[in-house]
Amino acid sequence: MLARLGFAVVGEAGTVAAATSAAAALRPDAALVDVGLPDGDGIALAGTLAALPWRPRVVLTSTDRDATTPEGARSVGAVGFIAKGDLPGGALVQLLNGGGQQ
Secondary structure, rough: OOOOOOOOOOOOOOHHHHHHHHHHOOOOOOEEEOOOEOEEEEHOOOOOOHHHOOEEEEEEEOOOOOOOOOOHHHHHHOOEEEEEHHHHHEEEEEOOOOOOOO
């Protein structure tokens, strides 16, 4: 989906541990983070990633529309939250490209 939206996908990770390691190695400009991960909390991971020295733009997502709010996402340093059903749209592109917060 991200590639179809024009983004270069440099890596994927299915766990907090793998995402933390991949981010350090790949230094992405942005990250799309699921709230529910098998080994930990995606919201906490979003905070960890957003605090990296190069300040990647982090967007939280979940199949559960009530997993967090845009405000809750921003409180940990992410730029926003988008439910998975709403991902393939302009809001995601805007957030990942540095536009307004969602």
